[in-house]
Amino acid sequence: MSPQENVKFLHRKYIQSLNREKKWVRFYQAVIFIVFFSGWELASQKQWIDPLIFSAPSKVWGLFLTKIQDGTLMVDLGYTLSETVFGFILGTFLGTLLAAILWWSPMLSKIADPYLVVLNSMPKVALGPILIVALGPSFTSIVAMGAIISIIITTIVVYTSFKEVDPNYIKVLQTFGANRFQIFREAILPASFPTIISTLKVNVGLSWVGVIVGEFLVSSKGLGYMIIYGFQVFNFTLVMLSLLVIAVFATVMYQLVELLERKLIKNGS
Amino acid sequence: MDFLKVDAVHHTYFTKTSAVTALSDVSLEVEEGEFVSFLGPSGCGKTTLLSIIAGLFEPTEGTVTLEGKRVETAENEIGYMLQQDYLFPWKNIEENILLGLKIGNSLTPDKKAYALKLLQEMGLKGVESQFPKQLSGGMRQRVALVRTLATGPKLLMLDEPFSALDYQTKLKLEDLVSDTLKSFGKTAILVTHDIGEAISMSDRVFLFSARPGQLHKTFVIPKELRDETPFNARNHEVYPAIFQTIWKELESLEPAGER
Ligand SMILES: Nc1ncnc2c1ncn2[C@@H]1O[C@H](COP(=O)(O)OP(=O)(O)OP(=O)(O)O)[C@@H](O)[C@H]1O
Ligand SMILES: [Mg+2]
Numbered sequence: 001m002s003p004q005e006n007v008k009f010l011h012r013k014y015i016q017s018l019n020r021e022k023k024w025v026r027f028y029q030a031v032i033f034i035v036f037f038s039g040w041e042l043a044s045q046k047q048w049i050d051p052l053i054f055s056a057p058s059k060v061w062g063l064f065l066t067k068i069q070d071g072t073l074m075v076d077l078g079y080t081l082s083e084t085v086f087g088f089i090l091g092t093f094l095g096t097l098l099a100a101i102l103w104w105s106p107m108l109s110k111i112a113d114p115y116l117v118v119l120n121s122m123p124k125v126a127l128g129p130i131l132i133v134a135l136g137p138s139f140t141s142i143v144a145m146g147a148i149i150s151i152i153i154t155t156i157v158v159y160t161s162f163k164e165v166d167p168n169y170i171k172v173l174q175t176f177g178a179n180r181f182q183i184f185r186e187a188i189l190p191a192s193f194p195t196i197i198s199t200l201k202v203n204v205g206l207s208w209v210g211v212i213v214g215e216f217l218v219s220s221k222g223l224g225y226m227i228i229y230g231f232q233v234f235n236f237t238l239v240m241l242s243l244l245v246i247a248v249f250a251t252v253m254y255q256l257v258e259l260l261e262r263k264l265i266k267n268g269s
Numbered sequence: 270m271d272f273l274k275v276d277a278v279h280h281t282y283f284t285k286t287s288a289v290t291a292l293s294d295v296s297l298e299v300e301e302g303e304f305v306s307f308l309g310p311s312g313c314g315k316t317t318l319l320s321i322i323a324g325l326f327e328p329t330e331g332t333v334t335l336e337g338k339r340v341e342t343a344e345n346e347i348g349y350m351l352q353q354d355y356l357f358p359w360k361n362i363e364e365n366i367l368l369g370l371k372i373g374n375s376l377t378p379d380k381k382a383y384a385l386k387l388l389q390e391m392g393l394k395g396v397e398s399q400f401p402k403q404l405s406g407g408m409r410q411r412v413a414l415v416r417t418l419a420t421g422p423k424l425l426m427l428d429e430p431f432s433a434l435d436y437q438t439k440l441k442l443e444d445l446v447s448d449t450l451k452s453f454g455k456t457a458i459l460v461t462h463d464i465g466e467a468i469s470m471s472d473r474v475f476l477f478s479a480r481p482g483q484l485h486k487t488f489v490i491p492k493e494l495r496d497e498t499p500f501n502a503r504n505h506e507v508y509p510a511i512f513q514t515i516w517k518e519l520e521s522l523e524p525a526g527e528r
Contacts, residue, residue, distance in 0.1 A: 166355075168351055168353070168355050169355060169357065171320075171325065171351060171355075172351060172355050172368075173368075174325055175323050175325065175347070175348070175349040176368065176369040176372040176373060176420065177372060177373060178372045182372055186357070186371075186372070187357070190357070190359045190360075191359070193359070265359075
């Protein structure tokens with residue numbers, strides 16, 4: 001075998017080994033999925049676990065079909081989903097805006113510093129009752145819950161990244177006579193896009209927490225309400241269904257953010 | 270009237286724990302169309318002086334004027350290329366070279382065409398839509414130079430533009446830059462650690478001493494070297510003698526063993 005052929009042969013082998021590994025990974029992922037759900041079904045039917053508490057995949061599926069047919073699942077899902085999306089966008093946007101204001105005025109940021117620390121360490125969901133009293137038990141207060149939970153942490157993380165932009169990029173702009181707004185638009189903001197995107201990813205999860213807790217408290221509609229209601233009437237099939245739907249849609253939202261990331265961050269890679 | 274006049278400039282950096290005097294009583298003049306170099310040991314305040322001339326901050330004492338006007342008020346008349354290229358990684362090459370024009374709200378079709386032509390003259394045709402990290406160090410340095418030249422500055426300042434490049438690229442770029450600047454009749458200040466570069470590229474060399482940064486001595490480069498390209502100047506018969514003189518002077522500034 002000539003050296004070139006040998007290299008080609010080795011490369012082919014390398015690619016084959018990569019593919020083989022990928023297949024195995026997929027295989028084990030599928031195994032976990034199947035074992036989990038069939039184990040759950042079996043354990044429930046054989047009464048190894050209490051079917052009243054842990055329900056069973058078949059029952060959840062049955063309930064899913066009924067609730068799709070009578071349209072109630074879609075209504076609840078629609079509520080929760082729109083609350084989460086609004087809360088998420090609002091939280092991220094306001095957080096970034098606050099960070100921009102702090103960057104704009106170093107004096108203000110020094111003054112605000114201890115307050116940010118306090119607000120950040122505070123468990124935001126504890127504000128729920130106050131929000132509901134202030135804004136009424138409605139869509140608005142639940143969106144506010146979804147937003148408030150991510151605003152402060154977004155502010156802190158994004159502001160830190162604004163401050164860490166290499167000052168030499170600012171220097172380049174200053175040699176061209178740039179004003180503060182131009183510096184922000186040309187260097188500070190684009191340099192911080194990766195950080196903003198990664199806070200988006202965190203905020204997806206946080207907004208779900210805020211919204212579900214909000215729905216627990218308001219208890220009128222949505223997936224969070226489904227969980228609380230199911231708990232109160234001891235219908236755990238309903239709780240499980242709600243949890244599974246939440247898991248699916250939270251994942252979808254996360255994937256969308258990743259898609260956005262690939263679209264937004266361009267630097268030739 | 271002098272083109273650029275640095276008058277009794279003194280600069281001290283203040284921090285919470287220290288006050289570092291970077292420049293002490295520096296006065297010098299540069300004529301229009303002249304190419305001068307600032308040479309000196311690390312930390313003698315070369316970058317500080319360029320930043321002050323660029324009007325990025327005011328010196329603690331003293332004034333800098335360009336054509337009789339204080340540099341703090343001058344707009345886009347001074348081009349300053351930093352110690353590294355600092356191309357914006359999220360902008361492609363075209364967006365990078367047009368940045369200065371965009372900031373100055375003067376992005377007209379002519380000026381855009383001019384910038385693209387400069388890019389071509391620097392031997393960088395067809396990279397417009399690429400991103401900085403796809404280019405080699407030497408190419409990036411040339412793009413940074415185009416970005417600085419695109420706004421048509423009256424005075425160009427280069428802070429160690431070639432120090433991060435390999436020797437061969439450096440020699441080629443020296444010729445290219447010298448040639449480009451000569452053809453525009455631009456006034457330029459070059460900061461360098463490299464004695465050979467200072468001699469071969471400039472009309473005058475200002476030697477600085479450190480702690481505090483002061484103007485130590487000025488060398489006028491003889492005419493026969495000035496008329497040569499940097500590469501040929503390095504091979505000229507009078508070159509070694511000047512090199513020796515400046516080298517000795519530099520050595521006298523840095524006590525043996527402290528380098
Ligand atoms: N922002 C700053 N704050 C405090 N001290 C500074 C600052 N910038 C520079 N200095 C100090 O001022 C002195 C001169 O620095 P400067 O960067 O001007 O030197 P330089 O001649 O450009 O050095 P080099 O050749 O290494 O680039 C140094 O002692 C440095 O420590
Ligand atoms: Mg320097």
